[in-house]
Amino acid sequence: MLLRELHYRLQRFLFYSEIDHWLTLLRIGLALQIFLYCLALRSDWIQLFASEGRGLISRDLTEAIVSVENVVSPRLGWIVAAGNYLGLDQDRILWFVWWCLLCGALCLLVGILCRSAAVLVWFLHLCTTNSAALFSYGVDNFTSIGLFYLMLAPLPDRWSLDARIRPTTPKDQRVQGFHRRILQMHMCLIYFFSGIAKSVGVGWWNGTSLWRALTRPPFNVISPDLLIAGKNILPVLGIVVCVAETGYPFFIWPRKSRPVWFASIIGMHIIIGIAMGLYLFALIMIVLNTAAFGPGLIGSKRLALKERPTGSR
């Protein structure tokens, strides 16, 4: 009896009925992210990905290191080898990849050929991340996470051009709900462990870590003279960061605390973007949070009524 009840509750939690607004937000947000990623790296594209001693760190070396861990990791070397076979030189192929990523992002933005564009962008982004693994940081991981979910999600959403041009039977709302739930739970894991990891360091409780994060080159956008004026609030802000992140999985679900927690997390990422110059990192975190917990934030009572499971008994 208890097992049956648990099974029912779990099913109700995972396969709840959901409309696809979250997917629209994820698709458009990731499209913007990839579009800006391409533009931001445009001036250094060849330097980052070239081999034969023309890059900062040769792509061959990075790919060799990556392939020690995993021989099937997608990498630009595969595409370059295929292009070479067709008689194209390295620069042309690398620019071709850049244009494919950009066009894929534009397709996602308007929602045309959604599935194909999502798979293409995921694959090419993974190739670039692996081939420049020595230069990668958190933004690449989170973009990969988002693209992975988007690629598997029940596309196209109702706001995409695909859905307008070729109307198909609506996707099962419980499948929509399941995909969104997985993203929500993943976000909870991310913040919880990030918060715990910060909380065990002394520096986040006395403001030192926040001071160091904001004065560490190249994130030192704000003058230290300005920061020192507010030194007394640094410990408070450090603790707020720890509490906001660790408390995320506990306070983002209840309807009453969700708006406050959501706003504080989004606010934290906006501040990180502005104060540390991490615009792309801020954007991807805002996109993932908004897709996961944004829809239904206001008027969630009305949506909650729709969340009743169908056919689960």
Place this chain on the structure above:
Amino acid sequence: MLAESATFFPRSLDRYWRTGQAITSIPLGVTLSVDNPIRQGIEAYLQGAGIEAGYGYFAPNVPNSYKIVFELRYADGRTDYELPRVGGAATGLRLTSLFDRIAEERYEPLRAMFVRMLTYSLWQDHQDAVSIRAVVGYVRLTTPGEFERGQKESYHVLFAYDFDFSKAKPPGR
């Protein structure tokens, strides 16, 4: 992370953290040989899903910032100093990941290879330099108290490498 970083837990617990790490990494296949298909499959999935790394950015503490300075020497005895140059701010942020990786690389030949490649990349813009010394160091950040007392951040050398370009030929010639 708990075993290797400064946390408020006593160091005597480090061995327990290591045991915990060893146990929790079994499902990830890291105890299998590198070419084991199961390990390769798990690794491919983790990379594809973007979940191969943990979520501890700037945690538990914010590390020092690493830096590479190049000292260029010319045939006429001149000496210039240069920093690695990139075209955009977005790549500039990515350089910090590279510097962290170089400074924390424990396998010396690989670290030397990274520095050699960066130096060679710089030399292509200064082909009249006959030798370049690459100095890898870290920037020790001040605390708020030290900053108030007028103390500035300081640069500390970790490794230095000398590269001779007197007989090098420009690429593509």
